[in-house]
Amino acid sequence: MEFIALIGLPLVGALILAVIGENRRAPEINVAFSLTTFLAACALTARVIAEGNLLLIHKQIFIDAFNVFLVTLTAFVGLTTSLFSRPYMRVESEHRRIRPAQLRLYHSMYQLFMATMLIALTSNNMGLMWVAMEAATLSTVLLVTLYRTPASLEAGWKYFVLCGVGIAQALFGTILLYFAAEKILGAEGVSALLWTDLNSVKTQLEPAVLGLAFVFLLVGYGTKVGLAPLHNWLPDAHAEGPTPISAVLSGLLLNVALYAVIRCKVLVEGSLQSDLPGRMLMGFGLLSVVLAALFLWRQKDIKRLFAYSSIEHMGIMTFAFGMGGQVANFAALLHMTVHSLTKSAIFFAVGHAAQKAGSQLMDDIRGLITLSPTVGWGLLLGTVAILGIPPFGVFASEFLILTTAMREQPWATPILLFALGIAFAAIFGRVQPMVFGETTAKRLPHPPALIPVFTHLALVLMLGVFIPPSLAEWYRTAAQLIGGQ
């Protein structure tokens, strides 16, 4: 029941908004659907906590500690982003950057995008998960090109083609997985693609085939995670689309893609009986961290700056999942949570800041603290949090990852520290004058929505100081599920 509501509400929302999207109240309807979806996610979580893992609809849906926390996170950030997008999109339409018809597309696709991500997270069928991941790309392509500027069209095309090709690799990987599984589970029904069934026979799966499958799956879903060297689409798509979309792409879609990679890794590791998948994840992760940190220095556009920072953080998580083991997995899950909360909060603040300045170029954004203290503080605190300064949650997770790396993979620690240092200098050096510099810009017609920004930051702060025992327990169970080492 909770599950039907979870998937059904955004789908119905997409339909309704597609019909009445030009209505003046469309943003509020969007918020209402996001809110009810979030409530459904909470109900589902309560049920999983009470009853343990759930298998629904002929075993097509599987919910355990690992994905239910991502479901809640996704629904929560979906809700806050819809709150943020209400005044943001109003200002955009008053600035004549978008027409009412485009606003209808925007609201409808926003709900559809949420639905596809929730399906991808909860699907037990590896094939359906693929379908939902592709649908998530398709529902956002037209949102990236919403402004119809040459740059946004280019970004959309890049996004479509790169992720399309990437996801085709993942389909090949899924076919190989099915090929290996069908020998053991039989071709009757769809059992051979169900993750739970695959997981129970993973030690019998043919290692040679699964190894090959993992390469394709990692490259395929890795493209969507934004792992270097397949990250080219990410900064463009984040920078050129409307800011609420940047926030959900960065805070949610990347997580969902990483989730898919980890699900595959669990199977492949069980079959290979070696740490090869983990090593591959560590390699891609480190490469992304280092490349992103170096590229941060060359950015002039504020949204591109934080898009590269997302690549860096996805790299850190991938690296931690690659190390495997209880502590590293725990840290990676925590990092997933705090990164998506912090990064979306930053994008909210950045969105308002860019609207005030009328430009996304960092040189044009100045003096936020005098112009609009709340936006300025939001951006500053968000930046401080994402850079891993205590007492914010990012510090806790990065600290755990670094200390585990020192123990397990000492060679990687200096590389990580070096990259984190470079990123720190690059981002802080840019944000400081934006917040404190001199300015002449004037106020916005609609008051910015800052509740989402500060709610997110407060949560991140809380996670840095104190993780509620129930949540910690939840992370621990999930970390155990992922295993590794």
Added chain:
Amino acid sequence: MSLPLDLQILNSLAALLLLVSFAMLSQRRIVTLVNLLAFQGALLCAATLLLAWRTGANHLYVSAGLTLALKVIVLPWLLHRLIRRLDVYWDTEPLLNVAGTMLIGLLIVVFSFGLAQPISELASTATRSSIGIAVAVVLLAFFTMITRRKATSQVVGFLSMENGLFFGAMSATYGMPMIVEFGVALDVLVAMLVLGVFFFQIREQFDSLDLQHLEALKEDR
């Protein structure tokens, strides 16, 4: 030792699929490119039908029907309409000349057979020898996408890649479960519709579908 007739036909269909991929690699007229894509879809459909008849697997009939409807009729029709409405008939000179492209294509085929070797050895299907061809079709389509400049040609390459993947799934495992095939087909169809809208946006903005215009987003702007 000679193979049964139906297997011989299947193998020739597989060989034809590969041949069509090579033809696509060198073809510069976009209308012909779309026709080749439809032909490739038809070959795929015929191979699926033959395999369905041979194995008696009912879901393969459905899969063949999907291929026929989508890859032979709907998508080529949509593409032809797009070409007419957007008035793009020729691709510009590919990034590499035809001889060079063909040579690299040959190397790709050799590489694909090497890659498919371990899978073919493990497969128990009668069509396992064509897994290599499927991989080659996928990689050749990928190569077509890389060497083309016009958005429409890249899309044709993308769809040809999808054909290769379906053929691979068929040769290795007699097709994916029904629900997955429907999902994939739906995604491909939606992707085409999204692209249609997208092309008009590109066209409106640049007055051309040449992807050279889409190269402004370099790192240091």
